[in-house]
Amino acid sequence: MIQRFDAGPRMSEMTIHNGVAYLAGQVPEDSGADMATQTRQVLAAIDDLLAQAGSDKTRILRAQIFLADLADFAAMNEVWDAWVVAGEAPARATVQAALADPGWKLEIVVTAAV
Structure with a gap:
């Protein structure tokens, strides 16, 4: 079974399959904010989605x-x-990329155990 969260016509914010949560790329709410604020916003969104899945950042x-x-x-x-x-700390990769909104300073994608 596959669970989809906040599914829209183009994407879901998160899918869960076989005990693994796959989050869509999370981006900041405030594209005019500095990097620290944007990072906090993205990490908060990740925390919220993981909580919906019954997981958390330690997983x-x-x-x-x-x-x-x-x-x-x-x-x-x-x-x-x-x-x-x-x-x-999870396995991690960080790269430079052109993001869809020029105001976004980062986007983070995570995969977590449920």
Whole structure:
């Protein structure tokens, strides 16, 4: 069985299959905010979706982080490091990418155990 959350005509915010939650790329609510604020907004959205799945950030298996500008890497990591539970950091990749909205500084995709 596949569960779909917030399914729309183009995508779902999250799908769950065989005990694994796959989140769509999460982006900030405020495209005019600084990197720290945008990162906090994205991580809060991830927390909310994982809670809906009956999971949490300690169960994230993999995170893919897309930054519009690698110059923001340190500012993003400062917020990330405060959010990640010590000893529970997931596998992670961070790359620079052109994002769909020019105001977005990052997008994060996670996969988590449920």
